[in-house]
Amino acid sequence: MSDNASLRTPSQRIAWTATILVSALVFIFLIAPILAIMPLSFSSGSYLTYPLPGLSFRWYDDFISSPRWMNSLKNSMIIGVASTMLSMVLGTLAALGLAQWKSRFKPLVLAFVLSPVVVPGVITAVGLYFFFAPIGLTGSYLGLILAHTALATPFVVITVGATLQSFDTNLARAAASLGASPLEAFRRVILPLILPGLASGALFAFATSFDEVVIVLFMAGPEQRTLPREMFSGIRENISPTITAAAVILTTVSVILLATLEGLRRRNERLKGGG
Amino acid sequence: MTAASLTGADSRTEVPLKRRLKRAERARQLKALALVVPLLLFLLFTFAGPIAGMLWRAVDDPEVRQVLPQTVAALASWDGKDLPDERAYAALAGDIQAARAAGTIAIAAKRLNYALNGFRTILTSTARNLKTMPEPGTAKEALGKINPAWRERATWTTIKDAGGPVTSFYLLGALDLVRNADGAIVAAPPDQAIYREVFARTFLISLGVTALCLILGFPVAYLLATLPPGRSNLLMIFVLLPFWTSLLVRTCAWIVLLQSKGVVNDSLHWLGIIDEPLRLIYNRFGVCVAMTHVLLPFMILPLYSSMKAISPAYMRAAASLGAPPLTAFLRIYLPQTLPGIGAGCLLVFILALGYYITPALVGGAADQMISYFIALYTTETANWGLASALGAVLLLATILLALVYGKLVQGQQVTGGMKN
Numbered sequence: 001m002s003d004n005a006s007l008r009t010p011s012q013r014i015a016w017t018a019t020i021l022v023s024a025l026v027f028i029f030l031i032a033p034i035l036a037i038m039p040l041s042f043s044s045g046s047y048l049t050y051p052l053p054g055l056s057f058r059w060y061d062d063f064i065s066s067p068r069w070m071n072s073l074k075n076s077m078i079i080g081v082a083s084t085m086l087s088m089v090l091g092t093l094a095a096l097g098l099a100q101w102k103s104r105f106k107p108l109v110l111a112f113v114l115s116p117v118v119v120p121g122v123i124t125a126v127g128l129y130f131f132f133a134p135i136g137l138t139g140s141y142l143g144l145i146l147a148h149t150a151l152a153t154p155f156v157v158i159t160v161g162a163t164l165q166s167f168d169t170n171l172a173r174a175a176a177s178l179g180a181s182p183l184e185a186f187r188r189v190i191l192p193l194i195l196p197g198l199a200s201g202a203l204f205a206f207a208t209s210f211d212e213v214v215i216v217l218f219m220a221g222p223e224q225r226t227l228p229r230e231m232f233s234g235i236r237e238n239i240s241p242t243i244t245a246a247a248v249i250l251t252t253v254s255v256i257l258l259a260t261l262e263g264l265r266r267r268n269e270r271l272k273g274g275g
Numbered sequence: 276m277t278a279a280s281l282t283g284a285d286s287r288t289e290v291p292l293k294r295r296l297k298r299a300e301r302a303r304q305l306k307a308l309a310l311v312v313p314l315l316l317f318l319l320f321t322f323a324g325p326i327a328g329m330l331w332r333a334v335d336d337p338e339v340r341q342v343l344p345q346t347v348a349a350l351a352s353w354d355g356k357d358l359p360d361e362r363a364y365a366a367l368a369g370d371i372q373a374a375r376a377a378g379t380i381a382i383a384a385k386r387l388n389y390a391l392n393g394f395r396t397i398l399t400s401t402a403r404n405l406k407t408m409p410e411p412g413t414a415k416e417a418l419g420k421i422n423p424a425w426r427e428r429a430t431w432t433t434i435k436d437a438g439g440p441v442t443s444f445y446l447l448g449a450l451d452l453v454r455n456a457d458g459a460i461v462a463a464p465p466d467q468a469i470y471r472e473v474f475a476r477t478f479l480i481s482l483g484v485t486a487l488c489l490i491l492g493f494p495v496a497y498l499l500a501t502l503p504p505g506r507s508n509l510l511m512i513f514v515l516l517p518f519w520t521s522l523l524v525r526t527c528a529w530i531v532l533l534q535s536k537g538v539v540n541d542s543l544h545w546l547g548i549i550d551e552p553l554r555l556i557y558n559r560f561g562v563c564v565a566m567t568h569v570l571l572p573f574m575i576l577p578l579y580s581s582m583k584a585i586s587p588a589y590m591r592a593a594a595s596l597g598a599p600p601l602t603a604f605l606r607i608y609l610p611q612t613l614p615g616i617g618a619g620c621l622l623v624f625i626l627a628l629g630y631y632i633t634p635a636l637v638g639g640a641a642d643q644m645i646s647y648f649i650a651l652y653t654t655e656t657a658n659w660g661l662a663s664a665l666g667a668v669l670l671l672a673t674i675l676l677a678l679v680y681g682k683l684v685q686g687q688q689v690t691g692g693m694k695n
Contacts, residue, residue: 012600022494027513029491030571033528034520036538040531048531050538090314097310100303111681113314116322118677120629122646123666126653127325130332150321153314211521214631218654231523235636239530247524254519262515
């Protein structure tokens, strides 16, 4: 490693060792809580303490046999998938448009499109609560799907936009010169090339919706409670091991999303390296 | 052939082509814009509209105007110096009679009680005791007899101030200010003045969390940026996994770890360091630890990308010119990471300002940030004006910081650090 070769003096070596040591502690700080909670979900006892009295799947049974938890999982899936699809359509169209649009207003429009990420969740939630209640969209799936789509679309615009930046527009022009209609050029040339970007956009959108809780707190009726919403009230009341089982399920979903994203990134890098 | 005839010949064929190109380009631009419009319309409906509505509620003042319309009209010409004239009293008596019949008196009572504590009782007791409409010319006397408060100027200025259609009452209230009976803006009474403290607390917690994130994140980002790609990619999982793990899972994990019979206390007890369990959660400590954990990746990722862009040649050059390592670090390396530090700190600070879930779950009553009060006044006490005004102040702070952030990361690829 080139940088180790430059670590000649003892003080440099000490500084490097200190960096590694502090980083190791920070890595432990980052990962330990997530790892610590997992074994507790397999505990046979009802208390969240170590050492575990024994191993069992009783809390997973509890989760699966509870209509409340299963309903929340189902809701998270319905709302997550629906808002992902909607945000993919809106976000991809906008990213395509923004990539071609030249105007001095573009930074302004881009800032507006990305603003749902920055505005505090409570403000969006309160605004939606006032706005959606009179038109009957609170306590409805549609209302939550629309709200989650607004939060998720910026991530689609960012990821798809980033893919389009590295996209060679000559390819689209070549398709057109060979007689492809714009729609055909999009479907057969542009789409396959930006598909990895679309896929990571979809993952971001789904993760955003799947993890969102503030808006659900304000807008969901008893029927639309999602998994994070159910966890929120569970943590408030008292933490039962069933919540740790729910936490493991949620974390598993995150790991799958992260692994898929990492796979897409690697594939993309390989393709770039090959080209 | 002369130069003039040449340019003349050229311009004859060029102009239509230029125009055609321009027209084609304009059509292309319109098509591009048309692709963005659906999202803009969607966000107008699901984001901008609702927030504009919330901002409007911060200044909207409809209740008293709806319930006591004649009184508000009668008070419009009142100069507010002495008590209003008989006409206003008669209008009030008429409004109260009508409001009691319609069952709307409580709506106005609630609004007026925000401005003057005890107004609810004044209005409801008057409504209860005002059996019949007073004889013409005796309304002032009759109302004063039912409740002596009607002989005080402050009672009437409160109604006039709350008469709408717009008010600065909630916005002033969010900053612990009130208008006194003479219309001057003064500090709110100490028992009602809590929001400056809440804002100060919100800023303080956010600042502390930002500082913690920077201190913890800097060495990690440095390590990740310095290691060869293979190893740093592997270690990146330690940053990305928590980043992708649900906020609720992480908050829940901290409660499990830090509660009085939690893993940390048990371990410390087992090691013989403590006899009594430490109070690690439902206080400021718990809030700061959990929030730092949640926001740390938002610091590491922008720092990492700014450090990744620094060529190691600079440090080697500094060393070869005789700079001691510390001097080289402070004068060559650190200045180049400043944009990353700025972006990371602003991002973490902006996100921390609006935090709701983590303080709500791991904080005590004295650790609740501004978002908690906005939520409280929206869903629990339904003081929507105040909730909106507090929201407006928070939104303003966020927008100002986001503008600075935007200036800072312009041209950098740090925006991607939002979620990757």
